[in-house]
Amino acid sequence: MEVRELRYFVAVAEELHFGRAAERLGIAQPALSRALAGLERRLGVVLLERSSHRVRLTDAGAALLTEARAILAAAEAGELLAEVLDAYAAHPGACAVDLLLCEAHEQRELLCSGRADVALLHLPFDAVAGLDTEALLTEGQVVVLPASAAVDLRRDLVAVPVTDAPPVTTVLAWLPESRSRPVAGLVRVAATA
Known part of the structure:
Protein backbone atom coordinates (compact mmCIF):
# COMPACT_ATOMS: atom_id res chain seq x y z
CA MET A 1 0.00 0.00 0.00
CA GLU A 2 1.36 3.39 -0.98
CA VAL A 3 0.99 6.72 0.82
CA ARG A 4 -0.60 8.04 -2.38
CA GLU A 5 -3.32 5.38 -2.14
CA LEU A 6 -3.98 6.30 1.49
CA ARG A 7 -4.32 9.98 0.50
CA TYR A 8 -6.80 8.98 -2.19
CA PHE A 9 -8.78 6.78 0.19
CA VAL A 10 -8.92 9.46 2.91
CA ALA A 11 -10.11 12.07 0.41
CA VAL A 12 -12.98 9.85 -0.77
CA ALA A 13 -13.81 8.74 2.79
CA GLU A 14 -13.99 12.35 3.97
CA GLU A 15 -15.85 13.71 0.96
CA LEU A 16 -18.05 10.62 0.49
CA HIS A 17 -18.08 11.64 -3.16
CA PHE A 18 -15.62 10.56 -5.85
CA GLY A 19 -15.97 13.72 -7.95
CA ARG A 20 -15.28 16.10 -5.05
CA ALA A 21 -12.42 13.91 -3.82
CA ALA A 22 -10.87 13.87 -7.31
CA GLU A 23 -11.16 17.67 -7.50
CA ARG A 24 -9.60 18.02 -4.05
CA LEU A 25 -6.71 15.76 -5.09
CA GLY A 26 -6.31 17.37 -8.50
CA ILE A 27 -6.72 14.10 -10.41
CA ALA A 28 -9.29 12.65 -12.80
CA GLN A 29 -12.22 10.86 -11.20
CA PRO A 30 -11.81 7.66 -13.28
CA ALA A 31 -8.17 7.36 -12.17
CA LEU A 32 -9.25 7.79 -8.54
CA SER A 33 -11.95 5.13 -8.91
CA ARG A 34 -9.47 2.68 -10.48
CA ALA A 35 -6.87 3.31 -7.76
CA LEU A 36 -9.35 2.62 -4.97
CA ALA A 37 -10.77 -0.45 -6.70
CA GLY A 38 -7.21 -1.76 -6.98
CA LEU A 39 -6.58 -1.03 -3.29
CA GLU A 40 -9.74 -2.91 -2.30
CA ARG A 41 -8.77 -5.83 -4.54
CA ARG A 42 -5.27 -6.07 -3.02
CA LEU A 43 -6.60 -5.78 0.54
CA GLY A 44 -9.39 -8.25 -0.17
CA VAL A 45 -12.06 -6.07 1.46
CA VAL A 46 -14.70 -3.58 0.39
CA LEU A 47 -13.85 -0.18 1.85
CA LEU A 48 -16.58 1.88 0.21
CA GLU A 49 -20.14 0.99 -0.71
CA ARG A 50 -20.97 2.80 -3.92
CA SER A 51 -24.37 3.52 -5.39
CA SER A 52 -25.46 5.94 -8.07
CA HIS A 53 -26.45 8.47 -5.40
CA ARG A 54 -24.05 7.99 -2.52
CA VAL A 55 -20.79 6.62 -1.19
CA ARG A 56 -20.68 5.08 2.27
CA LEU A 57 -17.79 3.68 4.35
CA THR A 58 -17.98 0.02 5.28
CA ASP A 59 -16.77 -1.12 8.72
CA ALA A 60 -13.45 -2.06 7.11
CA GLY A 61 -13.32 1.38 5.49
CA ALA A 62 -13.98 3.13 8.81
CA ALA A 63 -11.20 1.12 10.44
CA LEU A 64 -8.78 1.94 7.62
CA LEU A 65 -9.73 5.64 7.75
CA THR A 66 -8.61 5.89 11.37
CA GLU A 67 -5.31 4.16 10.64
CA ALA A 68 -4.78 6.00 7.35
CA ARG A 69 -5.11 9.39 9.03
CA ALA A 70 -2.49 8.38 11.62
CA ILE A 71 -0.17 7.06 8.91
CA LEU A 72 -0.52 10.23 6.83
CA ALA A 73 0.15 12.41 9.89
CA ALA A 74 3.28 10.37 10.58
CA ALA A 75 4.32 10.68 6.93
CA GLU A 76 4.00 14.47 7.12
CA ALA A 77 6.11 14.55 10.29
CA GLY A 78 8.56 12.31 8.49
CA GLU A 79 9.00 14.94 5.79
CA LEU A 80 10.62 17.27 8.35
CA LEU A 81 12.86 14.44 9.50
CA ALA A 82 13.72 13.56 5.90
CA GLU A 83 14.71 17.17 5.23
CA VAL A 84 17.05 17.18 8.24
CA LEU A 85 18.53 13.77 7.39
CA ASP A 86 19.07 14.73 3.73
CA ALA A 87 20.89 17.89 4.79
CA TYR A 88 22.99 15.87 7.26
CA ALA A 89 23.85 13.21 4.65
CA ALA A 90 25.26 15.93 2.39
Missing part, protein backbone atom coordinates in the same frame (compact mmCIF):
# COMPACT_ATOMS: atom_id res chain seq x y z
CA HIS A 91 27.41 17.25 5.23
CA PRO A 92 31.14 16.30 5.21
CA GLY A 93 31.83 13.71 7.86
CA ALA A 94 28.22 12.49 8.06
CA CYS A 95 27.75 8.92 9.18
CA ALA A 96 24.91 6.49 8.53
CA VAL A 97 21.72 7.14 10.51
CA ASP A 98 19.47 4.30 11.61
CA LEU A 99 15.87 5.25 12.39
CA LEU A 100 14.04 3.64 15.27
CA LEU A 101 10.28 3.89 14.88
CA CYS A 102 8.32 3.93 18.11
CA GLU A 103 5.23 5.29 19.80
CA ALA A 104 5.40 8.97 20.77
CA HIS A 105 5.41 8.16 24.48
CA GLU A 106 8.48 5.89 24.06
CA GLN A 107 10.88 8.45 22.59
CA ARG A 108 12.20 9.94 25.82
CA GLU A 109 12.66 6.49 27.38
CA LEU A 110 14.65 5.26 24.35
CA LEU A 111 16.82 8.37 24.51
CA CYS A 112 17.45 8.20 28.26
CA SER A 113 18.18 4.45 28.15
CA GLY A 114 20.83 4.97 25.47
CA ARG A 115 18.97 2.97 22.82
CA ALA A 116 18.60 6.19 20.77
CA ASP A 117 21.09 9.03 20.35
CA VAL A 118 18.56 11.72 19.42
CA ALA A 119 14.77 12.03 19.44
CA LEU A 120 12.14 14.28 17.92
CA LEU A 121 9.98 15.63 20.73
CA HIS A 122 7.11 18.11 20.77
CA LEU A 123 6.79 20.94 23.25
CA PRO A 124 4.76 21.50 25.38
CA PHE A 125 3.59 17.86 25.27
CA ASP A 126 6.88 15.99 25.77
CA ALA A 127 9.07 16.51 28.83
CA VAL A 128 12.53 17.80 27.93
CA ALA A 129 13.87 18.54 31.42
CA GLY A 130 17.42 17.24 31.67
CA LEU A 131 17.86 17.08 27.89
CA ASP A 132 19.57 19.39 25.45
CA THR A 133 17.33 20.48 22.57
CA GLU A 134 17.39 22.33 19.27
CA ALA A 135 14.10 23.79 17.99
CA LEU A 136 13.29 22.75 14.42
CA LEU A 137 9.76 24.01 13.79
CA THR A 138 7.07 25.93 15.68
CA GLU A 139 3.43 25.82 14.65
CA GLY A 140 0.27 27.25 16.14
CA GLN A 141 -2.46 24.86 17.24
CA VAL A 142 -5.72 24.71 15.34
CA VAL A 143 -9.12 23.19 15.86
CA VAL A 144 -10.97 21.70 12.89
CA LEU A 145 -14.64 22.71 12.81
CA PRO A 146 -17.57 22.37 10.41
CA ALA A 147 -17.81 25.33 8.05
CA SER A 148 -19.26 26.27 4.71
CA ALA A 149 -15.94 26.68 2.91
CA ALA A 150 -12.32 25.69 3.50
CA VAL A 151 -9.01 25.34 1.71
CA ASP A 152 -7.12 22.01 1.63
CA LEU A 153 -9.63 20.35 3.95
CA ARG A 154 -12.93 18.62 3.45
CA ARG A 155 -15.36 21.11 2.04
CA ASP A 156 -17.35 21.21 5.27
CA LEU A 157 -14.35 21.72 7.58
CA VAL A 158 -12.12 24.66 8.36
CA ALA A 159 -8.99 24.98 10.54
CA VAL A 160 -9.41 27.74 13.10
CA PRO A 161 -6.32 28.97 14.98
CA VAL A 162 -6.53 28.49 18.75
CA THR A 163 -4.93 31.76 19.80
CA ASP A 164 -4.85 31.01 23.53
CA ALA A 165 -3.23 27.56 23.08
CA PRO A 166 0.55 27.37 23.28
CA PRO A 167 2.36 26.78 20.00
CA VAL A 168 3.78 23.32 19.35
CA THR A 169 7.54 23.24 18.83
CA THR A 170 9.22 20.19 17.34
CA VAL A 171 12.69 19.81 18.86
CA LEU A 172 15.64 17.54 18.32
CA ALA A 173 16.67 16.27 21.77
CA TRP A 174 19.77 14.49 23.05
CA LEU A 175 21.45 13.71 26.35
CA PRO A 176 23.60 16.61 27.58
CA GLU A 177 26.46 14.26 28.43
CA SER A 178 26.67 13.04 24.81
CA ARG A 179 30.14 13.48 23.33
CA SER A 180 29.22 11.91 20.01
CA ARG A 181 30.60 13.82 17.02
CA PRO A 182 27.87 12.45 14.72
CA VAL A 183 25.19 13.70 17.14
CA ALA A 184 26.86 17.11 17.30
CA GLY A 185 27.05 17.21 13.50
CA LEU A 186 23.41 16.25 13.13
CA VAL A 187 22.36 18.94 15.61
CA ARG A 188 24.43 21.58 13.80
CA VAL A 189 22.93 20.65 10.44
CA ALA A 190 19.39 20.46 11.88
CA ALA A 191 19.76 23.96 13.33
CA THR A 192 20.39 25.36 9.87
CA ALA A 193 18.11 23.10 7.79
